[in-house]
Structure formats: structure tokens, C-alpha cells
Amino acid sequence: MMAEKLDPLALAGAKAKGKRPWFLDNTDAERVLNITLVLMQEVAVMRERLDTIERLLERDGNITREAIEAFEPSKQEADERGLWQQEFIARCLRILQQDREALTEGKEASSEEVAEEFAEGG
């Protein structure tokens, strides 16, 4: 049916038609960001697999690859796993949270400025 075998991995990462927009001032920084995000994704995948193995161990100790593939978390188990994902993302992207907080807190003194202030009249 098929003339030649598909290469799923090459095809999976294909570029969509249309010039790609870049957002950060430094496109190399954005390339690294893209790579980092996928590494985050794959850590999350690995953590979910580990969590599955732990839960199978607790259930009946039957840890086979088949059992891992067939695993369906209960609602509560899924919620716990979802909560871990949220913690994980918040932890990884902490610096963006800090940027946001700095913005709403207005102008702040640096430690260097405060050091000078504390030393006044010394």
C-alpha cells in the first residue's frame, strides 16, 4: 500500500506551513526555551510513570509494562497527579512569577540602596 516506510519521528517534528514568529528579543534564548519546555514535559512524563509504578506497587505489586500501560487512575489519584503537575510547572517557571510580583509591587529599593540607607549617619 505504501511506497516507502514513513519516518514518524521526522514527520512528528515537522514545521507547519507559515513563517514562524519569534517573541523574545534573542531568538537563541527562545530556542533554548523551547528545548527547556520539552525537557520539562519529559520530566513530567517520567514522574507520571514513576507515580503509576508506585501505585501499582501499592495495589497488588503487579508491575509489568502491560499493567503500566493499562493503568487508569481513580478521580482522587488523578487529582493528586494533576496537583503535582501544577506544583512542578509553578516551580519550574518561578522566575516568571517573580517578574509578575515585581511588577505589581511597584518600585523597590535594591539591597545595595538599603545598605547605604542603613549606614547613614555612621
Added chain:
Amino acid sequence: MAQKDKSAVYDGPPDYRVVGRHGVYPEVSHDEAARFNFLAQMNRYLSKQLMPGVAEAFEARVRPAFEAAEGREFANRHEVRKALAKDPAWQWWSALRRATMESRQQAGRWTTIRQAEELADKVRELTEGDDRLELDPCFEQPRSTAAIDHHCMPGSYYTELFPGDVSGAANYDIGIFATTGGMLGRFNDGGGVAVAQWVKQNLPDFAPKRILDLGCGLGHNVLPIAAAFPDAEVIGIDAGAPMLRYGLARAKSMGIENVRFIQGDVSRLDRFEDESFDWIQSTMFLHETSYKLMPMIFRETRRLLRPGGIVLHVEQPQYTEDMSLFEQAMRDWDAFYNNEPFWTKMHEIDLDQWMEDAGFGHNTLIHGGVAAVVDPEVFPEAAKDEGQEDYGRKAAWHVIGARKAA
């Protein structure tokens, strides 16, 4: 005890494994499901955590800087967007949003292309010789789909990696969960269920015998309508052969037998006779057409409707004077940065006027709103999700339509 408390506070997408598996659903491995879980969570984080930060940066930095430099307020949404594009809060949110979309495509394509042959075989078994699938091997893609791959989906709706390939359609199907954070429900049918319910509530006497769905794709929006009106003959029309092929197989495997899938150009529907439909529907489709096609579509729908018949277009809200320029600029993001080029222009027109120009009387126009109807025990509900506005992607829409005079 501690675990119970944790569960009570969790507010986010369900596990991917709650997604409904119909007869042509690709095999999704444990790790592939986990990948979609992460992507759904990332989209949730982007809309709940980072997007509010963009709004704050706009008020704190972007607007004051523009007004100081120009000595006036913003005049339109494009000025707002261009000013936002220089701000780090918008830049980082955007860079991550684009990266998440591209990762979602990679994840879904890997899963579906690795089993493309098996999927094609399954679909062939279910559709071969079935006259409810009408494909046109000579069909040429309209410029509106050929110019760019919509929402960064390589190959768009129409590419076949080999004859009979449906991997693109299957990729679309299995990844909506990640893009919407689970908001469309078990079979991505929350929008269609909402439209069917809206019609039953608002037009209780309406008993359609023949329904046409424009730009039906793989049918996820029209199957719930077909299920709600099982005695109606339903026809979905779309430009993408793989979507239609997969769509019929998917519908049949779900036990929905009253839908036909036809490849064709939605602006040239001369295959259908005048006044031959009771209901013509489009769901999140107009924004993937063009100014050239829309009046043709509107005129064709009017020609095809029987007296007393309805046309409904479900879309994200139009940019009106009531909508802030900031919101308009944010809603334009998908147009400029997620390959939805017509989105911006489509949302600025006066849809009522365009419908009237196509011959629908002013007093026959229909306006409404719908939000995805999902199983609230399992899925997050867009209607109740007031703390979040994922500009342009929330599973809540406006309805513009008309009822042809009887």
C-alpha cells in the same frame, strides 16, 4: 486524610485517560497520555497564571509608555498588540504559548504517525463501499486552507502522507484535550451538545429533517446534533478528505449512523437543491474562511434553507466597541501567532449586516450564547470558569444566525 484535602483543592484538567475511546481512536501509550496531561496543564498555567500578568504589565508599563511617547491613547487593537510585543510579560507568555502548541502537535503526530497504517486500515474497513462518504479526488484546496497550516498543524486538514492516510485527522482528534485543558469533554463534543441543547430550548417546535454542517472537519461538533435529532439526515461538508474519511469511521464506531461526509467547497453548494435543508450549522468555522468566501457562504445558506429553517454560526465574540482594545489585541494572538490569519479580520465585521446583505431580514436574525456542555463530574466547565479568560480559546461562544421567514 491529607490526600482527601489535596483532592478537594485540585482545580485543573482531568487525567487524559477519561477521554472517550471510539472505534478508530489511536492507541495512546501511558507516556503519550502523560505528555498530553502536561500540555493540558501548561495551557492551563498559561491562561491562569501568565495571561493575567500580561494584563497587569499592560496597565503598569505598556499603556503608560505609549501614552507618554505618543501623547495620546491607543487608537486601535493593532497599536496595542505592537506595543505589547515589546513587553517581556507578553513576550514570555507568547513564546511559551507557541512552544506549547508546537509540542502538542509533535506529541499528537508522533502518536498517530507511528501507527498511521493501522489507523488507515481500520478506517478503510469501516468506510469502504459506504455511500455516506463522498470524496472528490480532483478537489483543489481553496486558498483559505492551502495558504498556511492552521493552528500550527503541519499538513493542515488535507495532507495525506500516503493514499488513505488519516493520521492528521486522528492527531487533531486526540490533541484537542491538551489545547482546551479538557474543556470540550469526553468526545470533544461539548460545543455540539451545547448547540443541540440551545436549539431544543429556544426553538422547541423545531423538528429538522435535513441538517447541513459547514466545515465539519472530523465531525466532532455535528455528531451530538445528529445524536440529538436521530430522525434527521445530517450532511457534513469539508475540504479535507482525511478528516471526512476518519469522521465517518469515527461516527459509525460511535453508533451514529445518520451523518454523511462530503468533500466540497462550502461556498459552492450547487450540488444541493434550493430550500432543501431545515438547519445549516457552522461551528468555529467562519474564521477559517475569507472575506471573499463569507458572502458566498451566507447567500448559499439562504438559498438552501427551507422556509422556517435556521442557520446558526458559532464563533468567538466579535470585536465591538464594548470590547476593550486590550482584549481585542489578546484575542488577535491566534491570528498572528498561531496561524489563524483570517481570525482578526473576521472578528471585526458587522455580522448582522453581512447576514442582511445576504438577504436575511433584520427581524429574522438570531443571537445567542453557548458554553461547552460536559460531564461536570469529570471535566472542567467553561460556563463556571469565571476566573479564567483564555482569549479566543475558551469553550464558550456566540451564536449568530437567522430563521428564514416561513
